[in-house]
Amino acid sequence: MYGNLVVRPEDIENWGKKVEQEDPEKLAEFEARIQRGEKIEPWDWMPFEYRRQLIRMIEQHAHSEIIGALPEGTWITRAPNFRRKLALMAKVQDEVGHAQLLYSAAETLGKTREQMINDLLSGKSKYSNIFNYPAKTWADTAIIAWLVDAGAIINQTTNSRGSYGPYVRALERICWEESFHLKYGYDSVVYLATGTPQQRAMLQDALNRWWRPIMHFFGPPDTQSVHTEKLVRWKVKLATNDEMRQQFLDMYVPKIWELGLTIPDPNLRKNPETGKWEYSDPDWDEFWRVINGDGPCNKERLAVRRFAEEKGRWVREALRSPQAQYVTPLA
Template identity: 65%
Template structure:
């Protein structure tokens, strides 16, 4: 029997594998901190998908055409599917879905702050598809290169579907920006309300991000929050301007030297306030999830009882 390796040796091997670009798989040795960070990120991501069903689901009943209604239902359904897929990825790290959901319902787990903002008009559905899913794709495309195999593969699949949502959202806003005066106003109002929260989706600035350094060393993330945010701004600003929409930032300007669109200061106080639970919809979102969970309790009990009955029947 070979001699037991020390923690330092195992860590060195682990980091060498990551340096070589290998994926880490569920049964492989990994530092506790790596496991902890991944559980944190993947479960937050899964919760975001599930909570994210609510603000968009709220407009399914009001969708203005049958085709739009079907597309929106399909989109929210995809989010449920992503949640399911991500909970599986988290389970590969030794936690279970029930435990993660319990933490969410107890208000102990985080999910994307963006879903604590309200959807107030139909144009919000288009703006979420374009702006919010656009920001999410930026982040998820990066995570598709993440060192943890199951997460990386989940991201590849999720990005493919998100790209549809993004295209549909962009199509809607493009139509509304060129539509009737009321539609145009709806589109502008949606941009006014979603612009800053969408930029905050990339997380706190690098100077304040407590996790970034470790996550980058282990290639869980390969770009910083600020890098991704800037790339996103550079891509999307010209597209909004081309439609004649105004970006709600008086300081926004193009910097010839760097080729960047430079934004004014982000209100990080608002970001932290919403994270702490004091955004416009935090309480309502959690309450909706709790209600679905509580009202579904008898259904889950019946499922369990029925399954047990089937097992007994098959044994006899």
């Protein structure tokens, strides 16, 4: 367990293997454990593909939390009053805290925190696409805190039924904190929606700009997604992108309409026969363009992140003990 290991020694025989190359007996035992509803812990045997997919997923989630704090953090200095400022600071602190919890969960699988941050800064690892859009007005922070966090809660509650112990524990804590974000966001939205005509117009404008990124939030439609049968069996993926998107629309479209706001999609409606929401194509080309680096804020987000790492380096070095050795977090 000591030294700067990417992978612990016991994992190396496992490294790079395809599922078909895994020890069939161990694989069967692993799958039976998940089937019984038991969790997998970091010290258990697991197929390489499970480890790889979980690292990818939890790491992306961690990056999303830390980058996600940036668009909202922009508005701390310009919050409309002191209580809102305190609440926004608390929310942003929570998001950064979530990143810490998630980085630790991913580390238990064998990738160090430094490697994850390096991959974020080099653009190798992704984060949630929605945070590549700017928060232009105060109303944007209200829409983010309500609807983007609502999406995140659906996503995270779904994932918290997963099979990997450290991720599940982190998510339970995160969901508990997100419930404050959602209430705070809804309160901010209702405040603007019931305010002056200018406040209502500002809110409608924010909704207009955020609706498309929100529709992108759960990822490309199932028809464009790769086959994930194995990940479903391993309880890494618990619902499809479209299922989560439908759940979001079901829960939040009526609430948005209740405020008298207009959702900028004339084709949005619930089909009474299928019980499913129908909507215009939210331009998946834009989604891919932005995720691949060409969004309005991609450069700024990574520049700010790099600035923080670089300018904080001397502090971290000054504090570091020469005897320090890296150890994978326990659980």
